[in-house]
Amino acid sequence: MAAAIPNIRNFGRQGNHPLFRNVFTSGAEPDGKVEHMNTLRSLKRSGSLAVFGAVMAASGCGGSDGGGPGTGTLSLQITDAAVDSAEHVYIQFSGLEIHGAGGNTVLYYCQDPADPTKTILSQVPCTTPPAPKRLDLLALSGGQAEVLLDDFTLPAGHYSWIRLMVDTAGTRDSYIVLLGGAEHELTIPSGDQTGLKLNRGFSVPAGGSADFTIDFDLRKSVHVTGTGDYMLRPTLRLADNTLAGAIAGTVNAALVPGGCTPAVYVFEGAGVTPDDIDGTPADPSATVAVKLDGGVYKYKAAFLEAGSYTVAYTCQAALDDPAVNDALTFSGTATVAVAAKTTTVHDF
Numbered sequence: 588m589a590a591a592i593p594n595i596r597n598f599g600r601q602g603n604h605p606l607f608r609n610v611f612t613s614g615a616e617p618d619g620k621v622e623h624m625n626t627l628r629s630l631k632r633s634g635s636l637a638v639f640g641a642v643m644a645a646s647g648c649g650g651s652d653g654g655g656p657g658t659g660t661l662s663l664q665i666t667d668a669a670v671d672s673a674e675h676v677y678i679q680f681s682g683l684e685i686h687g688a689g690g691n692t693v694l695y696y697c698q699d700p701a702d703p704t705k706t707i708l709s710q711v712p713c714t715t716p717p718a719p720k721r722l723d724l725l726a727l728s729g730g731q732a733e734v735l736l737d738d739f740t741l742p743a744g745h746y747s748w749i750r751l752m753v754d755t756a757g758t759r760d761s762y763i764v765l766l767g768g769a770e771h772e773l774t775i776p777s778g779d780q781t782g783l784k785l786n787r788g789f790s791v792p793a794g795g796s797a798d799f800t801i802d803f804d805l806r807k808s809v810h811v812t813g814t815g816d817y818m819l820r821p822t823l824r825l826a827d828n829t830l831a832g833a834i835a836g837t838v839n840a841a842l843v844p845g846g847c848t849p850a851v852y853v854f855e856g857a858g859v860t861p862d863d864i865d866g867t868p869a870d871p872s873a874t875v876a877v878k879l880d881g882g883v884y885k886y887k888a889a890f891l892e893a894g895s896y897t898v899a900y901t902c903q904a905a906l907d908d909p910a911v912n913d914a915l916t917f918s919g920t921a922t923v924a925v926a927a928k929t930t931t932v933h934d935f
Contacts, residue, residue, distance in 0.1 A: 659743045659791035661685070662798045662828075663736035666890055667724040669876040670805040671848045671905040675764040678773070678803075678819075679721040679754040683735065684782070687746040694736070696720055708739070719754055721761075724803055728876065730833060730889035732800055743793035749825070751783040751801070763809065763817050771817040773809075787825045798828040800890040806850075806874045807864050807909050824872065826890040832925040834898060835887040836934040838877050842900065842918070843884055849877035850904035851886045851935070852917070854897040861899035861917040864909045872896070874904070893927045900935045 663683075670676065682695040697713035699705040706718040722733055735751075753775060754760040761773045775783070791797045807822035834853065843849050852861055852871040859869050875888045877900075888898075899917040907913050919935040 657743055657793060658740050659793055660738040660740050660796040661736060661791055662734070662738055662796065663749070663801065664732040664734050664799075665722070665724075665727065665801045665803055666730070666732040667727040668802070668804045668806055668874045669725055669728045670809055671850075671876070673725060673763050673765055673805075673809070674768070676724045676773075676805055676809070677721055677759075677762055677764075678724055679719045679760040680735070680751055681717060681719045681754050682752040684750040684752065685741070685746055686748045686750075687742065688744055689742060692741065694739075708736070719760075724805060727803075729878070729887045732890075735801075738796065741791050743791050745788060745790050747786070747788045749785045749801075751785075753782055761819070773817050773819045775819045775821070783821045783823060785823050785825050789825070789827070800826045800828055800831065802826060802873060802890055804874060806904070806907065807870070810910055826892055828890070830892045830927045831890045832893060832927055833887060833889040833891060833930040834896065834923050834925060834933055835885070835889075835930050836932050838884040838886065838900060838935045840884060842902065842935060843877070844902070847902040848905035849884065849900070849902055851875050851877060851888060852899050852901060853888045853891065854899070855894070857895040857897060857922040859897035861897065861901075861915075861920055863907050863913040863915045865912045866909065867912075876904070887930075891925045893925055896923050896925055897921070898923050898933060 667676075680696065682693065684694070685692045693710065695709045695711070695713050696706050696717065696719050697709040698715040698718040699707045700715045703715075706720065720733075720735070727733055755773065755775045758772070759770075761775065763771050763773055765771070785801065789797055789799065802824040804822045804824065808819055810818045810820055812818055834851075838849060838851075851874070853873040853875070854861060854869050855872045856869075861871075862869050864870055864874070873888050873891065875886050877884050877886045879885075897920060899920040901907075901915050901917050903913075903915045907915060921933065923931055923933050925931055
């Protein structure tokens with residue numbers, strides 16, 4: 588059995604630190620109001636606000652923690668759909684990059700100089716040791732999520748993509764632990780250079796907030812090569828939390844015989860004919876494992892934006908190889924309507 592590895596979760600609310608300044612890689616000068624608000628928010632959380640307030644009063648600076656007319660805030664979290672063959676899938680995030688009309692905002696996870704047990708966001712490369720967020724994505728299913736960015740102040744406007752920066756060059760930074768304990772490094776093609784990119788655009792409203800969840804579907808993303816190496820070709824979906832709801836319910840025990848690997852596949856749109864994951868339509872928007880809980884088989888597909896979805900149950904999820912077309916058997920296919928901030932119940 589592999590050695591126990593701490594599940595690094597719930598780093599707490601992230602903010603900036605006065606040692607780290609707001610820098611845009613496009614070469615543009617930093618927005619002073621944005622810099623001030625992010626620094627102020629971080630100092631509130633670190634308990635240093637009184638000192639900061641005295642310094643700002645002495646320098647004649649003012650302001651508040653709220654977004655101004657030219658700024659808004661962005662929150663970002665990550666969730667996952669389970670994969671059947673693994674106990675853990677660790678991905679190590681070193682930072683993220685956000686592309687807007689004014690250039691790129693690059694953020695790094697660094698050790699808090701005031702408390703080495705904590706992680707902060709820096710807008711310049713770390714001057715303290717890097718403190719990447721290594722997450723066990725298999726712990727983030729069934730509606731669970733981990734915060735990557737919390738109410739971070741940005742210039743208001745349209746942003747065309749988000750890039751998650753990952754570490755894959757070292758040993759045991761991003762890796763998979765199979766059932767039984769065998770460990771394998773995860774190779775992410777060009778991961779160290781290009782990261783994991785979400786090309787869906789979004790807007791940060793002036794004086795308001797944007798709140799999104801990244802759905803990292805491991806069932807679609809983990810591939811085994813012919814040489815036995817494990818490769819991650821991430822399939823990422825960005826959901827607007829203000830529009831998102833969920834589908835949840837139970838599965839009749841008679842549908843879960845011995846040797847079954849039960850899962851619910853969720854397809855965007857009504858009346859879709861369910862199919863396996865193979866990179867061609869109609870691929871599921873999300874897949875979710877069915878788990879035994881208190882003697883009842885339950886599932887929950889979360890972070891689905893409002894609309895109509897087709898759901899279908901299969902007992903053959905472990906046979907679904909995302910690299911090929913598999914003939915899976917589905918049952919109980921139905922159309923389910925999802926409303927924002929609502930969990931729609933559907934049982935199989």
